[in-house]
Every structure is written in C-alpha cells, then in structure tokens.
Amino acid sequence: MNREAALMSIDHVDARRGSESLRRWRQTQYARRCRSQAWLLDRVGHGRQLTIGQLGALPRPARCGWPLTGVGIRLYEGRAFLHGAQHCASPWACPTCTVLIRGRRAQDLRHAVHWWRQTKDNHRLVFVTLTIPHSKSERLGALIDLAASSWSRMRGSHAWRRLADRTGIRHHVRSMEITWSPTSGWHAHLHVLLFTETMPDAKTLKKSIHVLWAEAVRALDPDRRPVSKRHGVTVEPVTDDGRLVAGYMNKTPDRRDIALEMTRGDRKQGRRKGSLNPFEFLDDGTGIDERTARALWCEYVDSTYRRRTITWSRRLRQDSGLAGMEPTDRQIIDDAIHGLPVINLDPPAYRMLRRSPSIIATALQLVEDGQVPLAETIIGQATTMDNPRS
Ligand SMILES: [Zn+2]
Known part of the structure; x- marks a missing residue:
C-alpha cells in the first residue's frame, strides 16, 4: 500500500470510529431523555393517564420531543436530526437541547x-x-x-x-x-x-x-x-x-x-x-x-x-x-432547526422512535452516511414489530 492509500485507510477507520462513537453518544442522550420524561410524568400522574391541565403544568423538558406536525428526519450541514417535534430549549436539564445550546x-x-x-x-x-x-x-x-x-x-x-x-x-x-x-x-x-x-x-x-x-x-x-x-x-x-x-x-x-x-x-x-x-x-x-x-x-x-x-x-x-x-436559549434551538427533509415519519413510526434510543441513533447515523433506504427499512421493520396489527 502506498503512503496515500495508507493515510486514506486511516482516515476511513477514524471516520468509522467517529461515527460509531457518535451513534453510541446519541443513544445515551435519547435514553437519558426517555428516563427523564418517564420520571417527570410519573411525578405528576403517579402512573395514571394525565389530564389536560396536568399535561400543561409539566416542566418543559418533560414535553421535549412531543410531535407537532409532519415529523421527519432532516439533514443539515451533514448532521441528521428529528424535525417537527417540540424542543424544550432547556440549557440545563434536557439531554438533547442542552447539548445544542451549550455547543x-x-x-x-x-x-x-x-x-x-x-x-x-x-x-x-x-x-x-x-x-x-x-x-x-x-x-x-x-x-x-x-x-x-x-x-x-x-x-x-x-x-x-x-x-x-x-x-x-x-x-x-x-x-x-x-x-x-x-x-x-x-x-x-x-x-x-x-x-x-x-x-x-x-x-x-x-x-x-x-x-x-x-x-x-x-x-x-x-x-x-x-x-x-x-x-x-x-x-x-x-x-x-x-x-x-x-x-x-x-x-x-x-x-x-x-x-x-x-x-x-x-x-x-x-x-x-x-x-x-x-x-x-x-x-x-x-x-x-x-x-x-x-x-x-x-x-x-x-x-x-x-x-x-x-x-x-x-x-x-x-x-x-x-x-x-x-x-436566547430558544433562539439557538430555533436556529439549529433548518435542514433538508430526508425521511417523513408517520405517527406510529415516530412513537416507536421516541421510545427506542438505539434505533433513533442508528437511523440518524445511516442518514448521515448516505444510506437513507437502509434507514427507512430499519424504521419500517421496527415500527411493524412495535405495532403488529398495523
Ligand atoms: Zn429539550
């Protein structure tokens, strides 16, 4: 192998290692958000369905990621992210927003x-x-x-x-x-x-x-x-x-x-x-x-x-x-939310993703690597397993 090829293969290994650690990191952040929300919801509802009034009174990080309209995966400057969901813009207590704001x-x-x-x-x-x-x-x-x-x-x-x-x-x-x-x-x-x-x-x-x-x-x-x-x-x-x-x-x-x-x-x-x-x-x-x-x-x-x-x-x-x-923290979050729509998600697919940190992390990673069809297949299969009757 000549020097250039050797360097390129090192680059490739580094890039793969980098994208693998990004995937793992994302998985941790989404898993943290799931747990935070479960705890914050449970504190108000004690395991029961919440009333409209109770939902409105939840702290903002408890509602981060709830769908607004037309949820999907977008790509902005090489980074994939979920678009169309609420963002709590907490610079302290949201595993996903805090990172964007502090960055x-x-x-x-x-x-x-x-x-x-x-x-x-x-x-x-x-x-x-x-x-x-x-x-x-x-x-x-x-x-x-x-x-x-x-x-x-x-x-x-x-x-x-x-x-x-x-x-x-x-x-x-x-x-x-x-x-x-x-x-x-x-x-x-x-x-x-x-x-x-x-x-x-x-x-x-x-x-x-x-x-x-x-x-x-x-x-x-x-x-x-x-x-x-x-x-x-x-x-x-x-x-x-x-x-x-x-x-x-x-x-x-x-x-x-x-x-x-x-x-x-x-x-x-x-x-x-x-x-x-x-x-x-x-x-x-x-x-x-x-x-x-x-x-x-x-x-x-x-x-x-x-x-x-x-x-x-x-x-x-x-x-x-x-x-x-x-x-402001809110402006930083709003600025970060541009990007090209890549995959549209229907409500069952989005619900499944919100509950599955490892699948979100993998799907975003695949989109960034240019493997959009594979990301769609994985999301489709996981959604079917999640909702066997649909
Ligand atoms: Zn948030």
Missing part, C-alpha cells in the same frame, strides 16, 4: 477568546473558580441563588472595580456548574473567565478575589461557614492556545479547552472522585438507588428552570465582533 455558547466563547488573544500581545485570560461551603442536606435552589447573588454583589462593588482597574481586567464571562456527590450533596459553583490586559500575579489575584468573594457570601448569608481560604477561590492562567493545563507539574498534563471548560458542564464526568454531573442520575450503574436518583433529578429540573447558564460582561460580545445581542 453554540462554546463556539461564541471560543471566538471571543481568540479575538482577545489576537488584539494585543500582552492580552491574557485567567480562569477563576468560586465556590461556597455547603452541607450535604442543602437544597439546590438555595445554593444556586446564593452563588448567583454573591457574584452579582461582588461584581457590582466598588472594591471589584478597583481590583479590575489595578489588575487590568477588561471583560469577563461567568458560568455556573452544578455537581452532586453522595458525601457532600449539591455543589453549585461559578467559573469566571477574566480578560486581562496583562498577566496578573496569580497568587496575589487569588488573595484579592478571595477577600471580595468571602465578603459577598458572608454579607448574604452571615451564618454560613466562611469561604475556604485554600479551595474557595482558584485562579488558573489560560495558555496562548486557549487551554488550561491542570497540574502543570505533572508529566502528562491534561490540557483542557477553556471554552468547553466554561460552557460544557453537561459533558464532564467523574472528574473528582464520586462527584456526578446531574445527567448521570439518568444512567444505569452509578451506584445510587433509583428512588434517590429520581428525587435528585426532579429537584435539579425544578431548581434550574429559567436560570441562565452563562453571562457576558457588557460590551464583550460587541467588542469582539459577535453579532448584536446574545441569542
């Missing part, structure tokens, strides 16, 4: 990061994590409120403005991340990406931010344990190519993409031992019993409803050349 936020942030690094040689980025001491029994909603309000209080203070002037902080982006662990319960923490004009001394910056953060948390919740001096605030420099180098003393550093680190809390898994990303409540084999997982998931869906995942400082989007206003 777009990551893209915007990557653009801003690149712009900042390109504009001047001295421009730097600093990644800050802000945490709050918490106990195992605390409710998630209260923790989210406290984290968000403490940040607003700190950022609005004169002391913060003075610090920003002194250290050359010109812009920031803030995001919230939520995890849970059996030993310490819910953990809602903030990531803040600072756009600075020069590289501030990390130790000094950490100390200064710690003073302000601890003060803001104390002002809002005087009875809480004080913010930890060691772990309450961390400050990490971002490399020139937009990455975080975890434990840079290590021989094999884990180089994390800053845009993903800021926006894709939904993707992280088992970073810290025993700590779960809330989507993992929907998976088998996490070691948590189903009743607990179900209660935690429902609490998560309720507590994150209508909360923002990410906020940008004024002018950053405009200055970096991102068009106008920040798109």
Whole structure:
C-alpha cells in the first residue's frame, strides 16, 4: 500500500470510529431523555393517564420531543436530526437541547477568546473558580441563588472595580456548574473567565478575589461557614492556545479547552472522585438507588428552570465582533432547526422512535452516511414489530 492509500485507510477507520462513537453518544442522550420524561410524568400522574391541565403544568423538558406536525428526519450541514417535534430549549436539564445550546455558547466563547488573544500581545485570560461551603442536606435552589447573588454583589462593588482597574481586567464571562456527590450533596459553583490586559500575579489575584468573594457570601448569608481560604477561590492562567493545563507539574498534563471548560458542564464526568454531573442520575450503574436518583433529578429540573447558564460582561460580545445581542436559549434551538427533509415519519413510526434510543441513533447515523433506504427499512421493520396489527 502506498503512503496515500495508507493515510486514506486511516482516515476511513477514524471516520468509522467517529461515527460509531457518535451513534453510541446519541443513544445515551435519547435514553437519558426517555428516563427523564418517564420520571417527570410519573411525578405528576403517579402512573395514571394525565389530564389536560396536568399535561400543561409539566416542566418543559418533560414535553421535549412531543410531535407537532409532519415529523421527519432532516439533514443539515451533514448532521441528521428529528424535525417537527417540540424542543424544550432547556440549557440545563434536557439531554438533547442542552447539548445544542451549550455547543453554540462554546463556539461564541471560543471566538471571543481568540479575538482577545489576537488584539494585543500582552492580552491574557485567567480562569477563576468560586465556590461556597455547603452541607450535604442543602437544597439546590438555595445554593444556586446564593452563588448567583454573591457574584452579582461582588461584581457590582466598588472594591471589584478597583481590583479590575489595578489588575487590568477588561471583560469577563461567568458560568455556573452544578455537581452532586453522595458525601457532600449539591455543589453549585461559578467559573469566571477574566480578560486581562496583562498577566496578573496569580497568587496575589487569588488573595484579592478571595477577600471580595468571602465578603459577598458572608454579607448574604452571615451564618454560613466562611469561604475556604485554600479551595474557595482558584485562579488558573489560560495558555496562548486557549487551554488550561491542570497540574502543570505533572508529566502528562491534561490540557483542557477553556471554552468547553466554561460552557460544557453537561459533558464532564467523574472528574473528582464520586462527584456526578446531574445527567448521570439518568444512567444505569452509578451506584445510587433509583428512588434517590429520581428525587435528585426532579429537584435539579425544578431548581434550574429559567436560570441562565452563562453571562457576558457588557460590551464583550460587541467588542469582539459577535453579532448584536446574545441569542436566547430558544433562539439557538430555533436556529439549529433548518435542514433538508430526508425521511417523513408517520405517527406510529415516530412513537416507536421516541421510545427506542438505539434505533433513533442508528437511523440518524445511516442518514448521515448516505444510506437513507437502509434507514427507512430499519424504521419500517421496527415500527411493524412495535405495532403488529398495523
Ligand atoms: Zn429539550
């Protein structure tokens, strides 16, 4: 085999491996959505048929994927997706919408990061994590409120403005991340990406931010344990190519993409031992019993409803050349829903697909690989098996 042929066959193997892992990934997302919806419906209906009033009162992620009109598979920029169904546009609690929304936020942030690094040689980025001491029994909603309000209080203070002037902080982006662990319960923490004009001394910056953060948390919740001096605030420099180098003393550093680190809390898994990303409540084999997982998931869906995942400082989007206003979660979902109709689905076929994560994943994969007739055959056979009389 000559070199070119060898390279092509490597490409082919990579592409096959890539499409196989995409199929498996989709299957997981659709399986998670099925389970989330079963739990959310069951909470209201207790296994009985729901009334119209009950259906209307369901949280939006419970209705994601319900058919509107003319459901089918479409292809847009090489990616196949189900079209014609409701989208809940939840940036937190929907295994399918969250991915689309956060993917777009990551893209915007990557653009801003690149712009900042390109504009001047001295421009730097600093990644800050802000945490709050918490106990195992605390409710998630209260923790989210406290984290968000403490940040607003700190950022609005004169002391913060003075610090920003002194250290050359010109812009920031803030995001919230939520995890849970059996030993310490819910953990809602903030990531803040600072756009600075020069590289501030990390130790000094950490100390200064710690003073302000601890003060803001104390002002809002005087009875809480004080913010930890060691772990309450961390400050990490971002490399020139937009990455975080975890434990840079290590021989094999884990180089994390800053845009993903800021926006894709939904993707992280088992970073810290025993700590779960809330989507993992929907998976088998996490070691948590189903009743607990179900209660935690429902609490998560309720507590994150209508909360923002990410906020940008004024002018950053405009200055970096991102068009106008920040798109809402709903707009991102609506934008993602163009595409060429490829396969139309009748109601029984669509009902079968909604219940069968592995068949959806396979059908979408086949459409992307150009094997539309095979996708239709598989859908047709599975629908017949699902509805033997039709
Ligand atoms: Zn959704």
